[in-house]
Amino acid sequence: MDKEKIATAVRMILEAIGEDPDRQGLLDTPKRVANMYEEVFSGLDKDPAVHCQTVFEEPHEEIVLVKDIQFSSMCEHHLVPFIGVAHVAYLPKNGQVIGLSKLARIVDDISKRPQLQERITKSVADLLMKELDPIGVMVVIEAEHMCMSIRGVKKQGSKTITSAVRGEFKTNNKSRSEVLALINR
Numbered sequence: 001m002d003k004e005k006i007a008t009a010v011r012m013i014l015e016a017i018g019e020d021p022d023r024q025g026l027l028d029t030p031k032r033v034a035n036m037y038e039e040v041f042s043g044l045d046k047d048p049a050v051h052c053q054t055v056f057e058e059p060h061e062e063i064v065l066v067k068d069i070q071f072s073s074m075c076e077h078h079l080v081p082f083i084g085v086a087h088v089a090y091l092p093k094n095g096q097v098i099g100l101s102k103l104a105r106i107v108d109d110i111s112k113r114p115q116l117q118e119r120i121t122k123s124v125a126d127l128l129m130k131e132l133d134p135i136g137v138m139v140v141i142e143a144e145h146m147c148m149s150i151r152g153v154k155k156q157g158s159k160t161i162t163s164a165v166r167g168e169f170k171t172n173n174k175s176r177s178e179v180l181a182l183i184n185r
């Protein structure tokens with residue numbers, strides 16, 4: 001990531017809004033913002049598939065759900081955050097279970113990019129289907145978009161919920177309902 005370029009651009013933005021980038025309080029701001037962008041866009045040079053290599057042999061053939069995985073991402077339209085939780089469920093096949101923390105790491109890597117909530121939801125589900133080859137995957141994400149709360153329509157507290165349903169969870173209403181009940185309990 002070109003942090004020098006980000007800092008130069010931030011200095012230009014400060015000038016453009018009529019601020020003095022050389023006043024005491026703003027002197028380090030371009031550098032700080034560059035460091036922040038490096039952090040919030042750190043997923044751009046990561047391959048979340050690597051996390052799918054940590055699998056264990058365990059004959060568990062029922063639902064595995066990690067819920068309330070906190071995440072934050074940056075809306076690609078306004079470059080302001082959206083913040084919320086992801087719930088990731090899957091049905092293991094052939095006794096192949098993935099390390100639980102890896103589900104959260106996948107959500108993180110995919111979130112830390114300029115994103116849309118729908119794309120994060122779909123990307124997590126598709127990655128798990130491809131790499132883990134489970135019987136089913138279901139991803140539900142709930143988030144508040146700052147671009148809807150601090151500006152524009154200014155609807156603070158509104159939540160956007162997206163889901164991506166694959167395999168058994170798509171074809172079997174009962175399995176899908178079971179995951180939803182576990183998420184909502």
Ligand SMILES: Nc1nc2c(ncn2[C@@H]2O[C@H](COP(=O)(O)OP(=O)(O)OP(=O)(O)O)[C@@H](O)[C@H]2O)c(=O)[nH]1
Pocket residue numbers: 075076077115116117118145147148151152153
């Ligand atoms: N589908 C989807 N839309 C998003 C997401 N994040 C932000 N948006 C929307 O992107 C849209 C961009 O709309 P535009 O009309 O191009 O931009 P704008 O004039 O800033 O829109 P307003 O937010 O309505 O003021 C807005 O409706 C946002 O709410 C997301 O993750 N998914």
Ligand SMILES: [Zn+2]
Pocket residue numbers: 075076077078079080145147148
């Ligand atoms: Zn936005």
